[in-house]
Amino acid sequence: MLFDTDVLIWCFKGNENAAKRIDSDSGDRLLSIVSYMELFQGVRSSREKKLIHSFLSEFDFTVLPLSENIGKRASIYIEEYALKHGIQMADALIAATAIENGTELCTSNYKHFKCIEDLSLKTFKP
Numbered sequence: 001m002l003f004d005t006d007v008l009i010w011c012f013k014g015n016e017n018a019a020k021r022i023d024s025d026s027g028d029r030l031l032s033i034v035s036y037m038e039l040f041q042g043v044r045s046s047r048e049k050k051l052i053h054s055f056l057s058e059f060d061f062t063v064l065p066l067s068e069n070i071g072k073r074a075s076i077y078i079e080e081y082a083l084k085h086g087i088q089m090a091d092a093l094i095a096a097t098a099i100e101n102g103t104e105l106c107t108s109n110y111k112h113f114k115c116i117e118d119l120s121l122k123t124f125k126p
Contacts, residue, residue, distance in 0.1 A: 001025050001122065002064070002098040004107035005035040005090075009042075010126050012055070021106060021124045022059060029061045032097040034090050036063045070096045077116060085115040095119050 003022065008031075010018035022029065036056075043049045056063075073096035074089070081087040091112045098105040104120040105113065113119055 001027055002030040002032060002094070002101065002103050002105050003035070003061075004094060004105060004109060005038045006108050007106055007124070008035070008039060008055075010108065012051075015126050017124055017126055018108075025106075028103075029059055030101065030103060031056070031061045031063050032094045033063055033065050034093045034097070038090065064097055064101055066093065066097070067100065070100050073100060081115045087112065087115060 007018050007021060011022055039052055040049065043052065070093065074092040077087055077092040077095060078089060081092075091109075095105065095113055095116050099116075099119055104122045106122045106124065107113060108124055108126050110121060110123045113121055
């Protein structure tokens, strides 16, 4: 399962539902490179940076890279959904990563992704 950035942020803030959701995933724990960059963009200290690295390693997250197909699919989503639904570039790339890798996306931001019909979503309540 691919985890959206918000799930990890909720977990880092001590949210039990997010922690349980991550812990209960018995398959591959996946993270888009976009989410990976978003996590590190928000760090406020070298201690937080180490904690993120430790967490990702401990829970055996695999970071998925961008590809040409992900970029093409995300650009289609922006073209189709930005005006009507307000989808942002990062969310389009994360959704495209999930679809191109044939996996569900776990998020608490259902509204960011609901316009993408071929995306399989697993939502949780923080």
